[in-house]
Amino acid sequence: MNTNDRKQSLKAIAVMLHSFPPQNGIDPEMQLTSFLECVDEYSFEAVHEACLRYRKGEVVGHDARFAPSTAQFTQQVKERQSYIDFRKIKAAEKLPQPAQGRRPARHFLTRWENGEFQKEQKGQGA
Known part of the structure; x- marks a missing residue:
């Protein structure tokens, strides 16, 4: 003091x-x-x-x-x-800003939760 x-x-x-x-x-x-x-x-x-x-x-x-x-x-x-x-x-504490032109990780997680990656993988294997 x-x-x-x-x-x-x-x-x-x-x-x-x-x-x-x-x-x-x-x-x-x-x-x-x-x-x-x-x-x-x-x-x-x-x-x-x-x-x-x-x-x-x-x-x-x-x-x-x-x-x-x-x-x-x-x-x-x-x-x-x-x-x-x-x-x-x-x-x-602040959320880190995404790099220029990149989407934040939460966008990836949202797409994952919506099953978009599974749909893409099924389309590639057919």
């Missing part, structure tokens, strides 16, 4: 933590540092999505009355990162 992403992540985490009732005996600065250290290897997008999901109460199995632990939060960020990576891979 670069410096700008780290600052944005810190802000997103702070907003999330302030969305829950304060916990007695916890130093807010230490808590923020701990959360950020646990998710430093992930993207800002993953951190932001996880924060938003906790604030909206969308994390399954989490008691929305309390802030998540660093372990719970890290797990959610890790899950979000997996989704982000998957979306990027899917967006990058």
